[in-house]
Amino acid sequence: MSTQSENAPIYDVVGIGNALVDVIGEADDAFIAAQSLVKGSMTLIDSDRAHHLYRAIGTAVEMSGGSAANTVCGVASFGGKAGYIGKVSEDDLGQVFGHDLLAVGVHFSPGQPLEGIATGRCIIVVTPDAQRTMNTFLGVSSFMEPADVDVDVVAAGKVLYMEGYLFDRNDAKAAFRHAARVAHAAGREVSLSLSDSFCVDRHREDFRALVTDEVDILFGNEQELLSLYQLQSFQDAVDAVRRDSSLAVITRGPRGASIITRDEVLDVPAQDVPHVIDTTGAGDLFAAGFLFGYTNGYSLENSAVLGSIAAGEVISHVGPRPLVELRTLLPQF
Amino acid sequence: MSTQSENAPIYDVVGIGNALVDVIGEADDAFIAAQSLVKGSMTLIDSDRAHHLYRAIGTAVEMSGGSAANTVCGVASFGGKAGYIGKVSEDDLGQVFGHDLLAVGVHFSPGQPLEGIATGRCIIVVTPDAQRTMNTFLGVSSFMEPADVDVDVVAAGKVLYMEGYLFDRNDAKAAFRHAARVAHAAGREVSLSLSDSFCVDRHREDFRALVTDEVDILFGNEQELLSLYQLQSFQDAVDAVRRDSSLAVITRGPRGASIITRDEVLDVPAQDVPHVIDTTGAGDLFAAGFLFGYTNGYSLENSAVLGSIAAGEVISHVGPRPLVELRTLLPQF
Numbered sequence: 096m097s098t099q100s101e102n103a104p105i106y107d108v109v110g111i112g113n114a115l116v117d118v119i120g121e122a123d124d125a126f127i128a129a130q131s132l133v134k135g136s137m138t139l140i141d142s143d144r145a146h147h148l149y150r151a152i153g154t155a156v157e158m159s160g161g162s163a164a165n166t167v168c169g170v171a172s173f174g175g176k177a178g179y180i181g182k183v184s185e186d187d188l189g190q191v192f193g194h195d196l197l198a199v200g201v202h203f204s205p206g207q208p209l210e211g212i213a214t215g216r217c218i219i220v221v222t223p224d225a226q227r228t229m230n231t232f233l234g235v236s237s238f239m240e241p242a243d244v245d246v247d248v249v250a251a252g253k254v255l256y257m258e259g260y261l262f263d264r265n266d267a268k269a270a271f272r273h274a275a276r277v278a279h280a281a282g283r284e285v286s287l288s289l290s291d292s293f294c295v296d297r298h299r300e301d302f303r304a305l306v307t308d309e310v311d312i313l314f315g316n317e318q319e320l321l322s323l324y325q326l327q328s329f330q331d332a333v334d335a336v337r338r339d340s341s342l343a344v345i346t347r348g349p350r351g352a353s354i355i356t357r358d359e360v361l362d363v364p365a366q367d368v369p370h371v372i373d374t375t376g377a378g379d380l381f382a383a384g385f386l387f388g389y390t391n392g393y394s395l396e397n398s399a400v401l402g403s404i405a406a407g408e409v410i411s412h413v414g415p416r417p418l419v420e421l422r423t424l425l426p427q428f
Numbered sequence: 429m430s431t432q433s434e435n436a437p438i439y440d441v442v443g444i445g446n447a448l449v450d451v452i453g454e455a456d457d458a459f460i461a462a463q464s465l466v467k468g469s470m471t472l473i474d475s476d477r478a479h480h481l482y483r484a485i486g487t488a489v490e491m492s493g494g495s496a497a498n499t500v501c502g503v504a505s506f507g508g509k510a511g512y513i514g515k516v517s518e519d520d521l522g523q524v525f526g527h528d529l530l531a532v533g534v535h536f537s538p539g540q541p542l543e544g545i546a547t548g549r550c551i552i553v554v555t556p557d558a559q560r561t562m563n564t565f566l567g568v569s570s571f572m573e574p575a576d577v578d579v580d581v582v583a584a585g586k587v588l589y590m591e592g593y594l595f596d597r598n599d600a601k602a603a604f605r606h607a608a609r610v611a612h613a614a615g616r617e618v619s620l621s622l623s624d625s626f627c628v629d630r631h632r633e634d635f636r637a638l639v640t641d642e643v644d645i646l647f648g649n650e651q652e653l654l655s656l657y658q659l660q661s662f663q664d665a666v667d668a669v670r671r672d673s674s675l676a677v678i679t680r681g682p683r684g685a686s687i688i689t690r691d692e693v694l695d696v697p698a699q700d701v702p703h704v705i706d707t708t709g710a711g712d713l714f715a716a717g718f719l720f721g722y723t724n725g726y727s728l729e730n731s732a733v734l735g736s737i738a739a740g741e742v743i744s745h746v747g748p749r750p751l752v753e754l755r756t757l758l759p760q761f
Contacts, residue, residue: 120531153531154501154749157490157524168487187520187547191490198453198486214520416487 102251104283106202107175107390108383109252111244111274112163113236113260113267114181114205115215116188117375117415120152122220127228132220137229137291139263140218145232148218157188159195160217160415161236162258162290165376169383169405171199172421175391178202178248180274184235188214195416206243209235219375221413227375233264240266241273249274250281253390254312256382259290262298275309288382289315295322306339312389313343314382320345333360344399346381352402354395363399366407376415380405384421397428435584437616439535440508440723441716442585444577444607445496446569446593446600447514447538448548449521450708450748453485455553460561465553470562470624472596473551478565481551490521492528493550493748494569495591495623498709502716502738504532505754508724511535511581513607517568521547528749539576542568552708554746560708566597573599574606582607583614586723587645589715592623595631608642621715622648628655639672645722646676647715653678666693677732679714685735687728696732699740709748713738717754730761 127134130151140148149155159168167177179201183189185208192214196203215234219227239261249255255278261267275285287302287310289295295302295315302323306313313336317329320343324335329347333355336343343355354361384405388398404424408417460467463484473481482488492501500510512534516522518541525547529536548567552560572594582588588611594600608618620635620643622628628635628648635656639646646669650662653676657668662680666688669676676688687694717738721731737757741750 149527150530154492154528155524155531156747159487191488194482195487197483198488414489 106252109178110163110167112258115161117160120155165379173387174422182206204245284311286312289319292318439585442511443496443500445591448494450493453488498712506720507755515539537578617644619645622652
């Protein structure tokens with residue numbers, strides 16, 4: 096880790112992302128088909144479509160979500176220090192979102208307020224196979240712009256963690272670049288989650304340039320990595336990413352994860368989870384465990400084990416954030 | 429059941445109650461003590477206290493609640509027809525509340541709108557012993573008054589079901605009495621849930637007069653019944669209630685329930701629930717099962733068995749409403 100900064104870091108991880116409350120309902124495959132949803136993906140929807148989908152799903156539960164927010168909550172749950180930058184409104188869901196960050200001790204920089212635009216929400220349909228299909232109405236979260244980036248917080252975090260979903264809006268993309276520059280100027284590291292293979296598809300060239308130029312740690316799953324390089328074979332994608340990036344953390348579902356450096360590939364198995372209930376947040380929490388380990392002196396391999404532990408916890412229940420204190424699951428290495 | 433009405437009933441059960449969204453967090457006994465809470469009870473709180481408590485609890489989940497609302501959702505989950513009358517605002521939580529009624533097919537009469545007053549919420553602290561301690565900020569729900577009672581809906585329900593919590597406000601009490609008169613004028617039955625032993629304590633004389641004069645079916649648990657008659661022995665309370673009421677349905681926690689008529693007491697065992705997670709909604713769902721059976725031609729004893737099944741389902745998970753379609757749990761009698 097770089098030590099150029101004059102000030103000691105306050106946070107292990109600072110996340111920037113779309114601040115969303117998840118609206119989680121269960122449905123069957125017929126519902127997925129009838130609503131023309133693409134299972135396992137994230138789709139951006141407008142207010143009308145959000146209204147329509149919400150009417151169509153059954154009884155729902157509301158829980159704070161948002162990819163990078165889930166990750167920083169996971170870091171805090173391990174006992175790490177974390178900050179989060181994302182835009183909410185002053186409505187009920189905005190209060191819920193802020194509460195749930197503060198409740199686990201995450202510092203929250205909510206950006207500049209905007210009157211009359213609702214807090215974003217993600218309508219998540221969970222099917223009996225534990226897959227989640229996400230439908231995001233971004234609301235006020237999509238108005239993130241460079242001025243919303245709390246530069247003091249970014250400069251005080253060992254690793255900046257940003258979700259690829261930010262790339263779906265130009266102002267948010269500019270905020271992303273601004274934050275990356277602030278982090279590097281303070282001698283910090285910058286990490287990126289690819290978020291979703293369709294998101295990668297929409298912004299492949301931007302992501303490729305960013306991975307080469309600005310990203311120190313790349314997070315993603317196997318499909319996202321294949322999409323990034325438009326390759327069919329995982330081995331080919333490993334070869335490609337190690338040319339562009341000094342560290343990539345790639346999850347592979349039940350097959351575990353691969354930590355890819357210039358010199359080696361470390362494979363770590365997935366946790367054994369007897370009943371997988373809802374895979375929402377699996378990637379976010381893997382990143383949480385890895386980043387907690389990485390910023391607290393664990394080896395790359397042990398950091399990945401923490402990622403597996405956190406992902407295993409979050410897929411064993413409904414909802415995208417841990418229900419137990421992850422610090423109680425820390426193994427003796 | 430009376431058949432004085434000119435029109436056939438549309439609903440099996442029509443509920444009236446405080447429309448609330450539950451904010452559910454887990455905490456330990458030390459939290460209960462530190463916050464001066466009375467475990468297992470319901471306390472009315474103001475906006476400041478709601479704010480304070482919400483800040484104090486950890487990560488929370490939001491789900492629609494409200495005692496009578498939980499009950500009508502249970503009736504609908506068994507395949508019954510139900511309506512609900514209760515006041516919400518046009519904020520996020522009001523939308524959540526309305527959505528979750530419509531999602532299970534309950535007709536919702538939201539009363540007259542009121543600008544600028546928030547939808548009510550109940551901050552529920554669940555302790556490791558699965559007990560729930562409820563802290564209710566009534567918000568707009570407490571502005572229920574006689575004009576909010578949708579008399580067409582009340583007149584169209586075989587049984588009117590009202591929660592004792594309404595008695596904490598005079599206007600709501602007047603709404604309660606108005607609804608009872610409308611129901612009886614239409615030849616329907618009127619039922620009351622005692623809700624909470626402290627609530628009974630606050631309004632004992634009103635409840636006693638009501639049970640004698642207007643209530644056809646009384647719901648409550650053992651502690652509430654003992655409080656109603658200020659007695660120590662369950663047998664004495666049984667003798668007292670059968671003098672006042674032709675039908676009383678009294679739950680006794682793990683000991684099951686007693687159905688008390690003028691002539692007999694039917695004891696029904698509790699369901700065997702391997703892991704009791706959260707007792708929120710146990711009484712509400714017992715009433716749901718009983719009322720579904722009662723309004724659909726089941727015997728009193730079998731209706732109570734449906735109550736036990738519904739209560740057993742709801743205490744096996746977090747949240748006050750069923751997570752499975754209760755109709756799939758209907759036994760062959």
